[in-house]
Every structure is written in C-alpha cells, then in structure tokens.
Amino acid sequence: MKKRSRHPGSALLRLAVHAAAGTTVLVLGFLVGYILVRGVPNLRPALFAPTYTSENQSMLPAIVNTCTMTLCALLLAVPVGIGASVYMVEYAGRGSRIVRLVRTTTETLSGIPSIVYGLFGMLLFNNAMGFGYSLIAGALTLSIMILPLIMRTTEEALLSVPDLYREGSFGLGAGKLRTVFAIVLPTALPGILSGVILAIGRIVGETAALMYTSGTVAKIAGLSDSGITLALHMYKQASEGLYIEEAYATSVVLLVLVLLINFASGRVAARIGGKRG
Amino acid sequence: MEIAFLLAALVSVACVTLICVFLLANGVPAMREIGFFDFLLGRTWKPGADIYGIFPMIVGSIYVTGLALLMGVPIALLTAVYLAYFCPKRIYRMIKPAIELLAGIPSVVYGFFGIVVLVPLVRALGEPFDGRGNSILTASMLLAIMILPTIIGVVEPAIRAVPRSYYEGSLALGATHERSVFAAVMPAARSGVQAGIVLGLGRAMGETMAVIMVAGNQARMPKGIFQGIRTLTGNIVMEMGYATGLHREALIATGVVLFVFILLINLAFSALKRRDAR
Amino acid sequence: MTTKFSVQHMDLHYGAFHALKDVNLNIRAHEITAFIGPSGCGKSTLLRSLNRMNDLVEDCRITGDIRLDGEDIYAPGTDVNMLRKRVGMVFQKPNPFPMSVYDNVAYGPRTHGVKKRAALDAIVEKSLRDAAIWDEVKDRLHRSALGLSGGQQQRLCIARALAAQPEVILMDEPTSALDPISTGRIEDLAMELKRDYTIVMVTHNMQQATRVSDSTVFFLLGEIIESGKTEAIFSRPQDKRTEAYITGRFG
Numbered sequence: 066m067k068k069r070s071r072h073p074g075s076a077l078l079r080l081a082v083h084a085a086a087g088t089t090v091l092v093l094g095f096l097v098g099y100i101l102v103r104g105v106p107n108l109r110p111a112l113f114a115p116t117y118t119s120e121n122q123s124m125l126p127a128i129v130n131t132c133t134m135t136l137c138a139l140l141l142a143v144p145v146g147i148g149a150s151v152y153m154v155e156y157a158g159r160g161s162r163i164v165r166l167v168r169t170t171t172e173t174l175s176g177i178p179s180i181v182y183g184l185f186g187m188l189l190f191n192n193a194m195g196f197g198y199s200l201i202a203g204a205l206t207l208s209i210m211i212l213p214l215i216m217r218t219t220e221e222a223l224l225s226v227p228d229l230y231r232e233g234s235f236g237l238g239a240g241k242l243r244t245v246f247a248i249v250l251p252t253a254l255p256g257i258l259s260g261v262i263l264a265i266g267r268i269v270g271e272t273a274a275l276m277y278t279s280g281t282v283a284k285i286a287g288l289s290d291s292g293i294t295l296a297l298h299m300y301k302q303a304s305e306g307l308y309i310e311e312a313y314a315t316s317v318v319l320l321v322l323v324l325l326i327n328f329a330s331g332r333v334a335a336r337i338g339g340k341r342g
Numbered sequence: 343m344e345i346a347f348l349l350a351a352l353v354s355v356a357c358v359t360l361i362c363v364f365l366l367a368n369g370v371p372a373m374r375e376i377g378f379f380d381f382l383l384g385r386t387w388k389p390g391a392d393i394y395g396i397f398p399m400i401v402g403s404i405y406v407t408g409l410a411l412l413m414g415v416p417i418a419l420l421t422a423v424y425l426a427y428f429c430p431k432r433i434y435r436m437i438k439p440a441i442e443l444l445a446g447i448p449s450v451v452y453g454f455f456g457i458v459v460l461v462p463l464v465r466a467l468g469e470p471f472d473g474r475g476n477s478i479l480t481a482s483m484l485l486a487i488m489i490l491p492t493i494i495g496v497v498e499p500a501i502r503a504v505p506r507s508y509y510e511g512s513l514a515l516g517a518t519h520e521r522s523v524f525a526a527v528m529p530a531a532r533s534g535v536q537a538g539i540v541l542g543l544g545r546a547m548g549e550t551m552a553v554i555m556v557a558g559n560q561a562r563m564p565k566g567i568f569q570g571i572r573t574l575t576g577n578i579v580m581e582m583g584y585a586t587g588l589h590r591e592a593l594i595a596t597g598v599v600l601f602v603f604i605l606l607i608n609l610a611f612s613a614l615k616r617r618d619a620r
Numbered sequence: 621m622t623t624k625f626s627v628q629h630m631d632l633h634y635g636a637f638h639a640l641k642d643v644n645l646n647i648r649a650h651e652i653t654a655f656i657g658p659s660g661c662g663k664s665t666l667l668r669s670l671n672r673m674n675d676l677v678e679d680c681r682i683t684g685d686i687r688l689d690g691e692d693i694y695a696p697g698t699d700v701n702m703l704r705k706r707v708g709m710v711f712q713k714p715n716p717f718p719m720s721v722y723d724n725v726a727y728g729p730r731t732h733g734v735k736k737r738a739a740l741d742a743i744v745e746k747s748l749r750d751a752a753i754w755d756e757v758k759d760r761l762h763r764s765a766l767g768l769s770g771g772q773q774q775r776l777c778i779a780r781a782l783a784a785q786p787e788v789i790l791m792d793e794p795t796s797a798l799d800p801i802s803t804g805r806i807e808d809l810a811m812e813l814k815r816d817y818t819i820v821m822v823t824h825n826m827q828q829a830t831r832v833s834d835s836t837v838f839f840l841l842g843e844i845i846e847s848g849k850t851e852a853i854f855s856r857p858q859d860k861r862t863e864a865y866i867t868g869r870f871g
Contacts, residue, residue, distance in 0.1 A: 072518050072520075072521075072701070074520070074521070075518040075519070075520035075521055076520075078520040078521075078524060079428075079519075079520050081420055082420050082423050082424045082428050082520075083424065083428070084420075085416065085417045085418075085419075085420030085421050085424065086420065086421045086424035086425070086428070086429070086437075088417050088421075089417060089418070089421040089441070089490055089494070090437060090440075092487055092490070093440070093441065093444045093487070093490070093491075094440075096444075096447075096452075096455050096459075096487070097444070097447075099455065099458075099459060100451065100454075100455065103458070144350070145350045145353050146350075147350075148346060148347045148349075148350030148351070149347070149350040149351040149353060149354065151347050151350075152344070152347035152348050152350060152351040153351055155347075156344055156347055156348070157351075163348070163351065163352075166355060167351050167352070167354055167355060169612075170354045170355045170357070170358040171354045172608065172612055173358050173605070173608060174354055174357060174358060176544055176548075176604060176605075176607070176608035176611070177361070177548075177601070177604060178544075178547075178548025178549070178550065178575065178600065178604060179548070179550065180548070180550040180575045180578055180579060180597070180600070181361070181365070181548070181597055181600060181601050181604070182361075184365065184578065184582075184594060184597040185360070185361045185364055185365060187582075188364045188365070188368055188594070189360065189364055193364075209357050212353065212354060212357070213354065216354070241344075242343050263446075266446050267446075269448070270446065270447070270448025270449070270450070270451075271448070272448070272449060272450050272550075272551045273449070273550040273551050273575070273579065276579060276582075276583075277582050277583070296448050296450050297450075299450050299451075299454065300450045300453070300551055300555075303450065303453065303454045303457055303555060304457075304554075304555055309458070312454060313458075316450075316451050316454050319448055319450070319451055320447065320448075320451050323446050323447060323448055323451075324443055324446070324447075326446075327442075327443050327446040328443060331439060331442065331443070431678075505715070507711060507713065507715035508715065508717055508718070510673065510676070510711070510715070511711065511715045511716075511717065511777070511780075512717070512727065512731075513673065513676070513704060514671060514673060514704055514708065514709035514711075514781075515704065515705070515708065515727060515728040515731060515780065515781065515784045516701045516702065516703075516704040516705030516706075516728065516731060516732060516784055517701065517704075517727075517728075517731040518701050521731055525727070525731075526717050526727070529717075529718065529719060530717070530718045
C-alpha cells in the first residue's frame with residue numbers, strides 16, 4: 066500500500082485541467098497587458114483636445130457623446146426596468162401568466178445580438194419615427210438592449226429583501242405602494258445600483274447597435290445630432306488602419322473605463338453580500 | 343400605480359413584438375422578391391448584379407462559430423473544473439473576479455487585439471499554405487477567447503451546484519480526485535455544461551464587430567481556414583452604410599435569418615437551464 | 621480475533637479546535653464496532669480519519685498513530701486511494717450517483733481497472749445480492765438509481781461499497797435518514813456482512829448499538845470515555861458519564 070500506485074489517466078487529466086486554466090489566465094492576462102503596455106505610451110494630451118480633426122484624432126468629442134448617450138439610455142431604461150421588476154416581484158402572483166410571458170420575452174431580449182438591435186433601432190427610430198442618425202435614436206436602441214439586464218438584477222435585489230420587512234411595514238398600516246417605496250426599494254438599492262453600473266459598462270462598450278442608429282460623426286453632438294461614441298471611434302481608427310497608435314490610446318481608455326465600471330459594480334454587489342452574510 | 347408597474351413590465355413584451363414585426367416586415371418582402379430558397383441557398387452575393395444569395399455567409403457563420411467552439415469549449419470547461427475543484431482558495435479569490443471582469447471587455451477591444459496580435463500570428467502560420475492574416479482561423483481564435491468568460495461563468499456554478507456527496511462518495515470508493523471529479527461530478531453537471539456551451543454558441547454567432555475586424559469579409563464560400571470569410575453579422579455591417587432598395591432589404595433579411603438562428607439557440611439554452619434547475 | 625485497526629495517542633485539530641484528544645483504540649476484525657456519544661463528540665471525526673476522508677477538510681491536523689493491519693495509514697507516500705479501496709464507507713445520507721443502478725455498483729471496480737463486461741456483471745450481481753437488494757432492482761439495473769426509495773438507495777450504496785472489495789466498511793449513521801423498516805433491513809444486513817468484513821458504525825441510536833454491535837466505544841467531548849464489549853458497556857458501565865448517557869440523561 067505504501068508504494069504509490071500509478072494513475073496515468075488521472076495525472077493526464079490533472080495536467081489538462083492545469084494547462085487549460087493556465088491558458089485562460091495567460092491569454093486574457095496577455096490581452097489586457099498587451100493593450101496597456103502598447104497603449105499607455107500613446108496617450109497624448111492632444112488626444113483630449115476639444116475638437117477632432119483628421120490630423121489630431123481627439124477622443125474628447127466621443128467621450129462627451131458617450132456620457133450623453135449613457136445618461137439618456139439610463140434615464141429611459143432604469144425607471145421602466147425598476148417599475149417592471151416591482152410589478153413582477155411585489156404585485157404579480159407567482160406563476161401568473163403575465164410573469165411567465167414577461168420572463169420569456171426578457172430572456173429573449175437578453176440573447177439578441179447587438180447588431181440585430183442596431184437594425185431594429187435603425188428601422189424604428191431612424192426611419193419610421195424620423196429621428197435620423199442621432200444620439201437619441203442610439204439611446205433608445207440601447208435602452209431596450211440594457212432593459213433585461215436591469216430587470217434581472219433589480220428582480221434579484223427585490224427578491225433578496227426579507228419578507229419580514231414588508232410584513233413590518235404592513236403591520237404599521239402602510240399600504241403596498243408606501244411599503245414598496247419606503248422599505249423595499251431602499252433596501253434593494255445596492256443590488257439595483259450594481260445592475261445599473263453593469264449596464265453602463267455595456268453602453269460604453271457597445272458598437273454594433275450604434276453604427277447605424279447614432280452614426281459616426283466625430284463632434285460633440287446634441288440629442289438630435291449624429292455623434293460618435295468612444296467604442297465606435299476606436300472601431301473606426303482600428304479598421305481604417307491609418308491611426309493604429311491612436312487606436313491603441315483609445316483602447317486603453319475604453320478598456321480601463323469598462324474594467325473600472327465592472328469592478329465598481331462587483332464591489333457594490335459584494336458589499337450587500339457581505340452585509341447580509 | 344399598479345397599472346403603471348404593469349405597463350413597465352409589458353414594455354419588454356412590446357419590444358420583442360416590435361423587433362419581430364419590424365424585422366419581418368422589412369426583411370420578408372425581400373426574401374419573397376429574391377425567392378426564399380435562392381436567398382437562403384444561393385451561393386452568389388453580388389449586389390451590383392442584384393444577386394443576393396446568403397449561403398456563403400450562413401456557412402461562414404457556422405464555420406467560424408464551430409471552430410471557435412472547438413477551440414474554446416475544452417479550455418473553458420477544464421478551466422471551470424479547475425476553478426471548482428482544483429484551485430486553492432487564495433488563487434481562486436484572484437482569478438475568479440478577473441475572469442468575470444474580462445467578460446465585460448468591449449468587442450472592439452477584442453477586435454483590435456485580433457488585428458494587432460492574432461492577424462500577424464496567423465499570417466505567419468499560414469504562410470506555407472498561401473494564407474491570409476484575416477481569415478477563418480483568426481476570427482475563430484478570437485471568438486474562442488471571447489467566449490471563455492461566458493462559458494466559464496455558466497459552467498463553474500453548475501459544477502459547484504453538484505452535491506458534494508457525489509464527490510465524497512467516489513473518493514470513499516478509492517477513486518482519485520481527478521476520477522471523482524470527471525466520472526462522478528461532471529456527469530451530474532451535464533445540463534449546466536450544455537447550457538454554457540449553447541450560451542457560448544449564441545455569443546459567438548451574434549458577435550459582430552470583433553469578427554469583421556479580423557475575418558476578411560469576402561462574400562464567397564469558404565476556401566480553407568487560412569482564407570477570409572464573411573459572416574451573417576459581417577454582411578449587415580459591411581454594406582448597410584451604402585445599401586439602398588432591394589440590396590438594403592436583403593441585408594435586413596440577413597438580420598432576420600440571424601435572428602431566427604439566435605432565437606433557436608436561446609430556446610435551447612432556456613430549455614437546458616430549466617432542466618438544470620430541476 | 622485479530623486487531624484490524626489500532627489507534628494510538630491520536631490527536632486531531634481543526635484549526636484551533638482540539639476535536640479528538642489522545643484517542644487509544646483497537647478495532648477487531650469481523651466484528652461490528654459501534655461509536656456512540658452526543659453530537660459533536662468526535663465519533664464521526666474519528667470514523668472519517670480511518671479512511672482519511674478528513675484530508676478534505678482544510679487545516680485538519682492529525683498526530684499520533686493509526687494502523688491498518690499494522691501499517692501506518694498516515695505514513696508519507698501512502699496511497700490514499702488504495703486505502704479507501706480497502707476501507708469503504710457508507711454515508712449518513714444515501715448518496716447514489718445520478719447514474720443507473722448498474723453503473724453505481726460498477727463504479728468502484730471500474731475505478732480499480734476492471735473493464736471486462738462479464739467480470740463487471742458478476743461483481744455487480746454478487747454485490748447487490750450481498751447487500752440484499754438484488755431482487756428489488758434486478759429488473760431495473762439500467763434505470764436511474766435516483767428513482768429508488770431511501771432505504772433501497774442506502775442498500776445500493778452498501779452494494780457499491782462492497783463492489784470495491786473492501787476489508788472494512790465504515791458506516792456513518794447509516795440509518796438516520798431511514799424509516800424503521802428500512803433501518804431493520806440495514807441492521808440485519810450489517811450482521812450478515814460482519815462474517816466477511818469488519819464494520820465500524822457511528823450511531824445515535826442506543827438500541828441500534830445494543831442490537832447489532834459486538835463492541836461499543838463511548839465518546840464525549842473528543843475523548844473516549846469507555847470502550848469494551850457492548851453487553852458489558854450497556855449492563856455494567858464503569859464510568860458515571862457512560863451510565864448517564866446510555867440511560868438518556870444527556871444529549
């Protein structure tokens with residue numbers, strides 16, 4: 066018994082598991098590291114000049130547009146998403162047909178690729194509603210795209226509010242609506258917030274849904290004007306092949322921004338987890 | 343107020359309905375005009391000559407997606423196994439959030455990485471075969487990387503959800519750690535594993551920007567993995583900017599075909615997830 | 621009768637918690653030894669040390685000496701898988717794998733390199749017969765084991781353990797999740813099996829210990845208070861605490 070009997074199959078499996086995990090970590094780490102190392106030296110102050118010219122590929126207009134876009138899309142999607150989740154969790158009976166229908170459609174929405182959203186947004190907002198290439202058309206499109214994400218995280222947050230709280234509020238004679246707004250939503254706030262932050266990350270990184278809705282004009286845009294966002298700006302630079310250095314710089318900004326946003330969402334979510342655990 | 347909440351809940355239903363209606367209304371007439379089978383199975387795409395066959399793009403999407411799964415799935419599954427059963431806690435606390443973060447990297451950043459790193463690499467690899475850098479292989483390598491966090495994110499929890507007693511029961515019979523994980527735990531996680539793969543499939547098939555940045559986008563039947571190809575998603579983005587009339591409608595119809603593919607994949611995903619929950 | 625397991629000056633810590641204190645014990649071959657004592661007294665912990673399942677618990681430290689047939693099972697270089705093949709285990713909650721009845725029983729032999737269909741068939745049938753469940757499952761060998769009743773599942777788990785051809789079977793409260801009829805079946809089975817195997821059983825149930833075991837060990841707060849012939853322990857306990865426990869005055 067003392068002699069270690071050999072298990073060649075097991076050793077092979079162990080090797081495969083470690084090799085795969087190593088590959089995953091190496092590849093993803095290399096990707097981030099490569100972009101950072103090659104990109105950071107290309108970050109020049111001129112790239113943040115107030116206007117974009119073909120000589121100076123300033124990303125400032127794109128950054129401003131991205132902020133406008135994010136804000137608009139959130140203003141549209143967050144109230145609807147939270148309202149919908151409140152209905153699903155607080156009002157509808159479990160297993161009601163509406164709940165099942167809404168759940169199915171939300172799942173469907175979350176699986177639709179962004180290019181299909183882009184096509185749809187172009188057909189409905191740009192053409193049928195006559196907005197043309199505009200930030201608002203892009204924001205409307207993105208608001209539909211992030212709706213399922215906001216609904217899912219909000220629902221989870223609402224479900225994790227203990228029923229004791231609700232009963233306590235009802236016991237004091239508060240109505241359903243007051244209970245929802247005074248007790249349930251504030252308690253669920255961190256969970257909702259982490260979902261919203263995640264949605265910001267998706268908006269900032271989105272390209273395919275915006276190309277034919279908000280368009281690609283590189284200037285600071287009003288709501289009804291076409292305006293490029295940072296991710297599209299970077300796509301243009303990279304695919305035209307003329308501005309690779311600038312593309313490196315833009316990709317650093319984009320990457321760091323999205324990683325920070327997702328990190329923040331994780332921290333917010335971890336805080337509630339920690340408080341409860 | 344309850345009515346307002348109900349209306350908000352119905353927004354998602356309205357959106358799905360609108361998406362279906364708008365895509366079908368704008369895409370189906372073109373299919374009819376071109377001829378349903380000529381459109382789906384036609385091997386030539388020449389908008390200049392009003393010939394619209396998207397078969398090369400369907401095949402292209404399937405090639406690229408299939409190859410991406412072939413490369414990505416084994417690595418993703420084994421990584422998920424590593425995270426659930428091999429990884430020391432200290433390392434887990436570092437790797438797990440990192441992989442989650444990476445799921446959020448925008449497509450364009452992946453695409454750019456493809457341009458500057460993978461394209462030259464594949465060009466060098468393909469040199470002896472008269473290959474190109476922008477090719478099926480490049481696109482599928484990139485997609486394989488992109489779906490790693492997606493698949494791992496579904497499969498790892500599924501493996502963890504398998505009762506510990508299966509693992510211990512197997513160890514107690516004298517099986518090694520590895521055999522216990524692969525022969526007793528993994529079969530029990532089967533539907534979670536399948537759900538993860540299907541989700542990766544959907545992600546790969548629907549991915550647009552990263553793919554067009556490295557795939558070459560030639561609208562022709564595949565000529566080998568070192569040659570370029572165009573996917574369904576690529577077809578839409580490449581030409582929508584200047585298309586008019588029937589050409590434009592044919593592009594929207596391409597979107598309809600993609601949409602139907604994705605719906606089928608999602609249906610499979612939710613069916614598998616439901617089975618997993620039971 | 622010969623000694624199967626000998627435990628000497630064994631101490632076990634979980635982190636800072638001293639779970640077993642200076643345990644000295646001989647377990648004799650072809651007997652049923654019962655471990656009794658209130659919850660948290662360390663009886664399951666000792667049981668799981670005998671096939672080194674405690675290795676799975678992080679910061680579990682063991683000092684002292686545990687020997688199986690005179691061999692130190694914690695010696696460096698010990699093949700733990702081989703040890704666990706020799707020392708089988710049946711868990712508190714029946715834990716059949718989510719596969720067919722046949723595949724469950726064949727799991728152990730396959731693990732240890734039996735590949736031939738005929739040989740597997742023979743082992744599976746013999747194990748199921750020995751575990752007194754053959755007649756109930758012979759017509760559904762290839763259907764999922766999860767469809768069996770709790771009592772059948774537990775006997776299947778015993779069959780699964782037997783199929784690995786162990787010398788010792790550890791049973792960790794094997795009947796605590798079962799109804800009285802199933803419990804009776806498992807007890808009868810244990811008494812059958814001791815002819816060929818050595819059995820160590822953790823139990824909360826005094827009657828069970830008196831009904832089936834030859835020797836009894838009483839644990840309290842990580843220490844062995846008293847051990848000996850079951851009959852002697854239950855009729856003439858030497859220690860006040862043993863007497864208090866078996867007459868139901870604690871835990």
